[in-house]
Amino acid sequence: MQLSKTISSSKNPLVKQILLLKEKSRERKKTGLFVIEGLRELTLAQKGSYDIVSLLLCEELFTGDPSLHIDAKSITLVTKAVYQKVAHRDSTEGILAIAKTKEHHLNEIRFATKTPLILVAEAPEKPGNIGALLRTADAANLDAVLIANPKTDLYNPNIIRSSVGCVFTTQIGMGSTADIIGFLKAKKIAIYCAALTASKNYLKLDYTKATALVVGTESTGLSSIWLNNAHHNLIIPMEGEIDSMNVSVSAAILIFEAKRQRYL
Template sequence: MFKQISSPQNPAIKRLLQLQEKSRNRKKEGLFIVEGIREIQLALKGDFQISELFFCDELHPAEQISGLLKIGNKPEITEISSDIYNKLAYRGSTEGLIAVFKTKEPNLENLQLNKNDNLLILVAEAPEKPGNIGALLRTSDAAKADAVLIANPKTDLYNPNIIRSSVGGVFTNKIAMASTTEIIAYLKDLDVAIYAAALQASKNYVEVDFTGSSAIVVGTEATGLSEEWRRNSTQNIIIPMQGEIDSMNVSVAAGILIFEAKRQRGF
């Protein structure tokens, strides 16, 4: 028999809301929230440790719980009412499951990339919008890039909006967050060529050879990349645009560039 919670005022529910809404609570407790069957399964497959699972029996019957948890450790399981689930759920149509996972430190040291491999890395400097970060992670997953590096991050990786917009890409990619200076030094140590998407002294991206170990670096739509990236790039690259609007969504630009690299590598 599972523990049951029916009151939204229960301290456990208030704690879940705090984990959802406040980055400092996630950092302090080392925990974050994952909603939905697909995302929970991807987190488990990605070796994230689940500590608690909350389910709404009307949406996800109790007898289906054991099948979900075939991999990973056994969490504390609690049944919640539909009112509580609707209060907690970010998405309108989900499967009645909310889990609490332990965070992993997204450090460069934890990536364990091999210098001898022909690496393809996506770097984003100071992305602010969770939706853009999520889209970048989806792009990286689709291209099967070796890692995603976020320079000078403006939000924590376990923001629920990032998890939702990445459709679980937070769990399928190797990800690290660090300063621009640290990431540049890391890439140089791995002998990875740096291709910075910038207007200054740039070359058309289709004229660049991405077949060796490469890092494709994109900045924000508003300010682009910092001078530090432009100074340290192997080659600045540009996507020629023919319309009147001189900016492109960062995740779209990243997709164009990273799939050109994949095309050159024969996928």
Template sequence: MFKQISSIQNPLIKELFQLKEKSRTRKKLGRFLIEGQREISLAIKGDYKLDTILFDSDIIPFNQLQSLFDTNTIDCVEITKEVYQKLAYRSTTEGVIAVAKSKIIALENISFNTATPLILVAEAPEKPGNIGAILRTADAANIDAVFIANPKTDMYNPNIIRSSVGCVFTNQIATGTTLEIIDFLKSKDVNIYCAALSDNSEHYHNQNYKQSSAIVVGTEATGLSNQWLENSKKNIIIPMQGEIDSMNVSVAAGILIFEAKRQRNFK
């Protein structure tokens, strides 16, 4: 059987709403919300532990929920449309929200299954939508890890989960300061390639990414900090043929990562 909640004033619903809205609450409780069937399935595949699944039976009946998830080991709560709309992040949705336990996203938990890992680093990305797009690119290229330097938001922000379509759960991710990540890369003998508009930058496609490589991208507004530029093996640039001299960080990351994959024969 399952519980039923019909009021948005219910203490559990109030707490879950804070999980949705507040990074501070997510960090304090070590929990976050996942909305959508595919996203929840990817989280389970990524070995995230679920506490609770809430569902609107007008959208997804309980028997359908049972066919998708192991409802014998997860608490299930039926909620009304009003409660669901209070917790849902998307206007078009699939009627199911999960409460999951956070993981510690730290450099010390990173391990590589190859001697020549390919890593994408993004420094201080401000928009959750860009982070989500970067994670989708990383998943599509099946790279070894994504590092977020000097993060501006936590990785369980609902907009990151939404815009990554669950790829926040499929990638190996770590966050840290710029210096911490540089030290980690150096300790693993990873070559650092920084996307930068500098006088000594060379065209990205003229580099060799077959060895252990980290491709580092910054924000479109400010680029990368000097710490990165001073520690790079080579600063690289994507040639522009129009009037502007930069592009969206997730687009740039995709171009650079897939050039590295092309050189590696997409293995």
């Protein structure tokens, strides 16, 4: 690894590049690069085989193990003032990196078992919801998360932050709704759609076979193509005044019911 001199100016080109990558989805897509902030997130990215291009380290703020090894092409030391300029928060151990994005093609998805459990989210937009879905997927050790008709850049810093790095630990595929339905059918994976109409109580269904749990947005739900191709529509009964919950909460309920059945 090449160690550069300490950066003390916020006008340094590398500092400007980091700010652009954090703030502009277009810059991330154009360069194929994104920013990882924090020791936990960076460690998970390395475990997920992400290519770390540049590592920035503030020795004054670094609270990690001094013997920590991150496989990066270069390490740059920065002052506390510069780190605070590029970091979202101080509590990220004084370490930040630029890494290469992944493509997340459906044909790269691999399953270790014949009965995978998958979460599909159609057109998720809010970074907090996407991060929460990925965090739940990691907690349940799902086989994959598929995002249909994505509306938000997966490497948005808010997704990385809200997922606490689980964007790096989960097998993710992205594509159109039609592509993902075709993928599921080709793999003989049953499609269970969360819907308000023509639905069965989620507790009455069997999730022990290869299953995809499909959730839509809170505002519009799933598109008709999903409902027309579903093996079952399911619903979580609401006992209060409202008829729906946050999408990440709903997904967690469905996922862990499926996991419960598989433990029996």
